[in-house]
Amino acid sequence: MIRNISISTFVNIIFALAFVSIFLTFAIFIRYDKERYDLSLQNRYELIAENFLILFQDHPNAQRLNELYKKFNVKPIEDRDRKLEIINNAQELKITQNYLGTYRVYRFDDIYYIYVQRYGYNIILRDTKQHNYNVAFIIAGFVLSLIVFIFLYEILNRKLRPLRLLNKQIIEFSNGNRDIKLEYKSHDEVGTIAKNFNEAINIINNQSKSKDLFMRNMMHELKTPITKAMFIAETLDDDKTRENLQRAFRRMDDIIKELATVEKLTSQNTMIYKEKINFLAIFQKTMELMLINSENIEQKIEDFWFEVDIYMMSIALKNLLDNAIKFSTNKKAIIEANKNIIKVISYGEPLKNELSFYTDAFYQEDKRSSGFGLGLYIVKTIVNLHKFKLEYEHIDGKNCFIIKLLNYN
Known part of the structure; x- marks a missing residue:
């Protein structure tokens, strides 16, 4: 304790x-x-x-x-x-x-x-001798001790005040304020920490700017040749070859879109713009993004109203449904929704690892080869931004990804 x-x-x-x-x-x-x-x-x-x-x-x-x-x-x-x-x-x-x-x-x-x-x-x-018990000296000693005590307490508080300010500024930095600069005047341990933290902030900001610049340039440079390649693939006479190339280019285009979404979600200026909307409108937007036949998705929806970022929530549902269909045994998915939860269900084998393994942006080959890529990472990030909660369970041969709509502060 x-x-x-x-x-x-x-x-x-x-x-x-x-x-x-x-x-x-x-x-x-x-x-x-x-x-x-x-x-x-x-x-x-x-x-x-x-x-x-x-x-x-x-x-x-x-x-x-x-x-x-x-x-x-x-x-x-x-x-x-x-x-x-x-x-x-x-x-x-x-x-x-x-x-x-x-x-x-x-x-x-x-x-x-x-x-x-x-x-x-x-x-x-x-x-006739005076015998009044006099506590004046004892009280004087107590008052003197109390003054020294308060003096020491104030000195210690003054020494701790920069530390409390430093902690407050670090929390502000962790909440997204990258422009913060720690002020320090002393040359003690607190001043040294503040100085080193300022240097760390500068390094992080420089790396973040370099990363953002690299991501934007890379996506811009890749987008143009992929678009050209898709047009060229349309001219091929061999249907099978044309279909395989188009599938590969579409996958590359999807990866770029995912990277763009990740770049937006991890940006220091990440903000969500909530609007009050009914769930069926979000689901309709999701279907437009997926470009698939709605017959592959069984709907068990009790329509309700909630406040969300329309685009981001549609992206999250799209990724969940894409994964559900992709990894299901019958290439179909079930979506259940009410005012408390949104559940995406599909038949298939249970996940081999904990959900947290798949909700991190992949850095390892085994995550990439598992096929989940950045999809669940994007879902988790969007859910967290809305202060919802993402859970997973496997029941009766079915994978269930659940978004709990109650706020989890």
Whole structure:
């Protein structure tokens, strides 16, 4: 799962976890520091109470009591009503009894009091030393850590920003924008990648232009001699020879048309012009392109309306029907169509390879010799441009090529 998330998301997750860790660390530190503080106060008041209880054993005079008051920064409460108010209303924090006597620790109006009792003595001491727990330094440390944390996060985001822009431009390039030029100012790894990608774009554009120029020149140069050769073949007296030559020249002409279609489909400016049209009109256009007797095609069509590029969809159906008739055992094909699917069916042996083997433009001799050539590649490309889906299945001795008309984004 981690491998599927973007770098930016991963960095955000890491920093979010780091922020939570910092927050929890300071929260735990404050808690334990407060406990340490309370324990230190407890030890202080225990020490004060024991010193006074020990002194009470010797029946001290006022001078000795004053010495202890100064030593521990405490002051006795003389007013009886104030004593009662503290005892009745203060928060009792601790009570301890031992062989020396009893003492209690109170907190009232954020001031600590120690109530020491021993037979013959009863005194309430006010702690004059300031003991307010101050978290200002801890909060200051947390704020400072947070500022450093945000500063580092912003620095990392600035370093990643060119990478996000680079990714966006690469996606734009992959979607067909060949004129894009990546901007880079830094000399780090991102800048190096952008520079190399610009060079790669230039190479690809130059190769694409060379390929387009070669294809157009080649098709133009081949078209003229093939046309002349077909006229010359018409003059031959031998019917069989004339028919064989004409079939060969027609095949060459079909190959040129296929190459022209491939060149158009693979062009950087490939666009489809969708129009709302009923399927029977597309089928009629397909039959005009095939120039065959419609009796060879059994029709099971439920007419419907859809939005397609009329010319391209007719080419796709033509190639499917051509292949169906060419490779069928009875030289016939069946076409079924409704608003969900278009299916071209013919009797014959199943394909020896997966459909993807035949929907790539052939580069290998075994693909060329199989007879499928560029036909299925053109079909697949047109189907993809319309965001339809091409599938194949072999059922009951029949090959079925299916165009699913639902959108597959």
